[in-house]
Amino acid sequence: MNSTAHNRLAIVVNGRRAHIAAQDLAATLEQLGYDLSWAAVALNEEIVRREDLASTPVTDGDRIEVLSPMSGG
Amino acid sequence: MSWQLADARLDSRFLLGTAGYPSPDVLCRAVAAAGAEVLTVSLRRQMAGAGRNDFFDRVRETGCRMLPNTAGCHSAKEVMLTAQMAREVFGTHWIKLELIGDDYNLQPDPIALVDAARELIDDGFEVFAYTTDDLVLCTRLFDAGCRVIMPWASPIGSGQGILNPYALATLRARLPQATLIVDAGIGSPADAVTAMQLGMDGCLINSAVAQAADPVGMARAFGLAIEAGRLARESGIMARHDSARASTPVVGQPFWHAS
Numbered sequence: 001m002n003s004t005a006h007n008r009l010a011i012v013v014n015g016r017r018a019h020i021a022a023q024d025l026a027a028t029l030e031q032l033g034y035d036l037s038w039a040a041v042a043l044n045e046e047i048v049r050r051e052d053l054a055s056t057p058v059t060d061g062d063r064i065e066v067l068s069p070m071s072g073g
Numbered sequence: 074m075s076w077q078l079a080d081a082r083l084d085s086r087f088l089l090g091t092a093g094y095p096s097p098d099v100l101c102r103a104v105a106a107a108g109a110e111v112l113t114v115s116l117r118r119q120m121a122g123a124g125r126n127d128f129f130d131r132v133r134e135t136g137c138r139m140l141p142n143t144a145g146c147h148s149a150k151e152v153m154l155t156a157q158m159a160r161e162v163f164g165t166h167w168i169k170l171e172l173i174g175d176d177y178n179l180q181p182d183p184i185a186l187v188d189a190a191r192e193l194i195d196d197g198f199e200v201f202a203y204t205t206d207d208l209v210l211c212t213r214l215f216d217a218g219c220r221v222i223m224p225w226a227s228p229i230g231s232g233q234g235i236l237n238p239y240a241l242a243t244l245r246a247r248l249p250q251a252t253l254i255v256d257a258g259i260g261s262p263a264d265a266v267t268a269m270q271l272g273m274d275g276c277l278i279n280s281a282v283a284q285a286a287d288p289v290g291m292a293r294a295f296g297l298a299i300e301a302g303r304l305a306r307e308s309g310i311m312a313r314h315d316s317a318r319a320s321t322p323v324v325g326q327p328f329w330h331a332s
Binding site: 013014015016032033034035038039040041042045046047049050065066067068069070071072073 | 114150
């Protein structure tokens with residue numbers, strides 16, 4: 001996956017492609033409209049703890065899952 | 074009378090699923106009517122820009138313990154990641170292990186299930202293992218460290234009730250130290266009574282309540298049924314006989330019965 005412009009990263013968040021400026025994971029997700037107050041985040045199929053979100057960089061090609069509580073049986 | 078479920082002391086033996094209710098309000102009233110203290114929940118992709126999570130706010134207000142599931146997982150890797158993310162969000166080490174082997178009947182993958190349970194237990198989880206009613210599989214799960222084993226009555230959401238009562242009775246007899254909770258397939262309160270009379274420690278029910286015409290009424294019915302079934306077992310159910318045995322005394326029968 002290639003970035004489309006200098007310093008823009010191409011990533012996938014919850015199955016949807018996004019193009020963002022290089023920044024940390026917390027800032028990226030907040031910019032994209034995710035509420036991290038009751039959410040868990042996985043980066044390339046590895047969990048990223050809440051306390052590490054702001055210090056985890058996002059790189060080109062990253063696949064991110066943002067999961068929140070939902071009903072279940 | 075209270076009982077021990079893993080590391081929790083509870084009054085109710087009714088575990089309730091939270092999926093498929095007409096509204097969050099009906100769900101919360103059903104929880105209250107059931108007297109449930111444990112609710113199953115899941116993790117799903119958040120929609121960007123969706124705002125506050127009303128569902129989670131409402132279930133937290135019930136004060137019930139959350140039991141997150143790994144619904145939809147088909148591999149141990151998926152299970153482990155989902156469980157870790159659930160622990161992060163819900164703040165509990167309890168996890169309902171679902172590792173699906175067939176997308177039609179949603180039965181667990183018995184080959185991968187035990188290894189996945191072991192991995193979760195090694196990572197500090199209290200595993201509530203959703204399983205078939207196979208004795209050997211349940212024994213392997215117990216030996217791997219699963220204190221709570223949840224055999225199905227019949228396929229998830231099918232409402233068919235208990236298809237193999239012999240199997241559940243066998244699990245009770247052969248795994249006396251395990252906490253056994255029937256999960257999946259219960260359709261009516263009569264099924265819950267049967268499950269408890271067979272010796273199950275509790276019932277986990279979702280579709281039979283959520284899809285009832287009156288989920289709140291049905292939640293109360295199931296609560297009473299689970300209590301009745303448990304009390305019946307503890308009270309000693311009479312033995313079955315092949316022939317009739319008159320319950321009214323023969324001594325002192327009136328003269329018109331004389332030959």
